[in-house]
Amino acid sequence: MHSAQVQSWTQGPRYVSVDNPPAPSDGQVQLHVLAAGVHQVVRSRASGAHYSARVLPHTLGIDCVGKDESTGKLYYVFTMQGGTFAERINIDKSSVYPLPDHVDPASFAANLNPAMSSWMAITQRTTNLPKDFTAVIIGATSASGRLAVHSAKALGAGKVIGIARNSETLADVDGLDDYIVLQDPVAETDFSKALGVDVILDYVYGDAMVHLLASLSRVKQPVQYVQIGGLSQHTPQIPSRLLRSFDLTIRGAGAGSWSISALTKELHTMVPTVASWKLTPAWSVQLKDIEETWNDPSLKAKGRVVYVP
Template sequence: MSTFKVEDWSQGPQLSELDPLPSPSDLEVQLDLVATALHPVVRSRASGQHYSARQLPHTVGVDGVGRTKDGDLVYFTTFSQSGGSFATQLTVPKANITPIPTALLHESREHAIDLVAENDLSDTNAAVKVAAGVNPAMASYMAIRTRTTALPKGFTALILGATSAAGRAAIHIARHLGAGKVFGLARNQGALDTLGLDRSIVLKDPAAETEFGDLRRVDLVLDFLYGEPVRAVFAALPPFRPIQYVQIGSLAGQSIDLPSALLRGKDVTLRGAGPGAWRFDQLQAELPGLLEAMVGLKGPETRTVRFEMVEEEWGKKEGRERLVFVGNGGK
């Protein structure tokens, strides 16, 4: 079997040829890889820059779609200190797999993707959508499901970084989980206008010049930005209204200068969402619902290449498309 490993944090992943996997235990399942995606967190972990991966050697990847020996498509997670999903065959705990919903398979048959002819398009299309889409959708799904409490019925959500892949997914996820209105903040007015938001807020530079309008009905802030924009958002939030703020990403900065007076003058509860804020057993319990929530979600644009091209593709400049590596399990 083949896998891609990192032996030195300063180097990219390299192909390793290993002996065939031993037979799985009763608590494990062996999978043939169908698809696995190059998420930003995958790059971060593979360079030793993410708090969730500090151990070498490191097998690249955090999740993907595999095929069981019975032919079933399943989503799997390998989010551990050592990784990873970039392997032609994997042995994973049965607790770490989730069947692909029938509705998602049916939906995928309505679309076509550019893949090699021998792959079954209906299965592979579903696998690519799931491999590319679960990670960005997971961010907001886990934030709302595990890091908020007693949101009001028909709550209003404000998404910071709404045009990012995770931000776009958060619009759909928030509505799926009960949001009555969704506001979005980002720099690109044109991109915001395509997202079907109830209100678009254009982030200015400096952020303090942003025209936020009336935020008195906001109940939840999902933050994929952090940095300078968050200080401006806090200044614009109303006093006396209970608001839950969940920090998820750091597209605009790793730190923030937040005056204490802003916190004292707001009824805001601050939480983070990510491994460590939620537990992996919570993630596994939520995955069936997350996959069901992905029905109807457009998901990020994708570019698909063969699994063996990982080293060649790794050093290329990233575009807006989510790169998905396709294995032989799609046959």
């Protein structure tokens, strides 16, 4: 069979022949891989930049959707060991999560990982949110921001407000109850719709965050801010007075702020929940073409990408 391996951290992945996996042990299941997602952490591991991938050869991938050919059942796989960019894999039964038959393997493999960012932010990086809490998502038109709307609703939000620059795109985000269009300059934006917010999920981390917090400086309820992404590629300066002017908690959310054990526990609920959502279609690429496509800028511009053996 074949897999995608990195044999030198500077050369990128190669499509190589490898031995077929042996018969699975009692604690394993053998899956035919249907689609494996190209997430940012997968690219980071493939370059040797991520702490979890330092041994060569390195088989790409941390997750996939696969089928147990002996039963016909679909599973989502999450693993930091062994890799998933291969035709077949043996995987511990504790690392697989059953999927309903109607799930599109490519879309699910592409979307589950970005959905983790908001799900884990709310479940692991907030505390004591009120019933039917109000969530604000900065960067709601991004792929992860769109999924964050569904995460917030699934985890108890009664109202979700999106923030982004494009009004037409914001109006198209599924599940939003309201939205705020950022003005240019951002300081001229009216953030009054967000005055009842309980939690802010931020995928942008720019000036919008500072001006939003400034507009909340006289609210009575506690506000929890969780920084998840940095789409603005800009580090804002938070005036010290904002940290003292109201009951504000600031946290970040990412793999370093929560444990893998916490993630695997949440996946038991997350996987069937995400399977019920309307997911963004993925762009599928043949695994045999990985050497030519891995660094293709046109492919990166297509959004969510999966490799298909």
